[in-house]
Amino acid sequence: MKYNIEELSKYAVEHTTNECARHFGITYQAMAQLLHRYKLRHKVEQVNNYQRNTRLHWVWRAMKQRCENPKNKRYLSYGGRGITVCDDWKGVYGFLNFCKWSQENGYSEGLSLDRIDNDSGYSPENCRWVKAEAQANNKRTNVLVTYKGISLTLKQWSNKLGVPYTTLQSRHYKGYSDIEVIEGKLTLSSRRKI
Numbered sequence: 001m002k003y004n005i006e007e008l009s010k011y012a013v014e015h016t017t018n019e020c021a022r023h024f025g026i027t028y029q030a031m032a033q034l035l036h037r038y039k040l041r042h043k044v045e046q047v048n049n050y051q052r053n054t055r056l057h058w059v060w061r062a063m064k065q066r067c068e069n070p071k072n073k074r075y076l077s078y079g080g081r082g083i084t085v086c087d088d089w090k091g092v093y094g095f096l097n098f099c100k101w102s103q104e105n106g107y108s109e110g111l112s113l114d115r116i117d118n119d120s121g122y123s124p125e126n127c128r129w130v131k132a133e134a135q136a137n138n139k140r141t142n143v144l145v146t147y148k149g150i151s152l153t154l155k156q157w158s159n160k161l162g163v164p165y166t167t168l169q170s171r172h173y174k175g176y177s178d179i180e181v182i183e184g185k186l187t188l189s190s191r192r193k194i
Helices: 005-014 017-024 028-037 043-051 055-068 094-104 132-136 154-161 165-173 178-183 188-193
Strands: 112-115 127-130 144-147 150-153
Touching (some): 017 028, 055 094, 144 154, 144 178, 165 178
Antiparallel strands (some): 144 150
């Protein structure tokens, strides 16, 4: 399809680079070069790139990379085990939707994006903004210890009891029961096993 720059300029305002390339019958790379060479604004630039250097944009990009890019060093722990990003947070309006959700759900600079259920993907229903400590307590590698009906991570027990974390961790890895991890004594039956 033949085109002129004015026609391309009008079309690009409403369409992404990919859509422009298909419409005008050229490759994505050739279209990207044209748009760049003539400094033509297109839909993706207008929607997603206006906050490119903000922390929120970095969080959004990193979330997508972990889930969608097999070359990302953290892909195996996310996309590789089925963690996905919801459709609302992808595509041309993905960042705007993510940004709006974040602002409505307590985002501030000191908080981290956390999934409530670690086996489910990133979506408005499964995400929240929390302090780093809360996120650390929600890792799937955490060791939970139940004592007197209360289940907490080793770090939470350490803070609650005033016992060094390394002491509780050592007891756990030596095979102590949950009660022994907290109380610090081996029961007679446990001594026989060791």
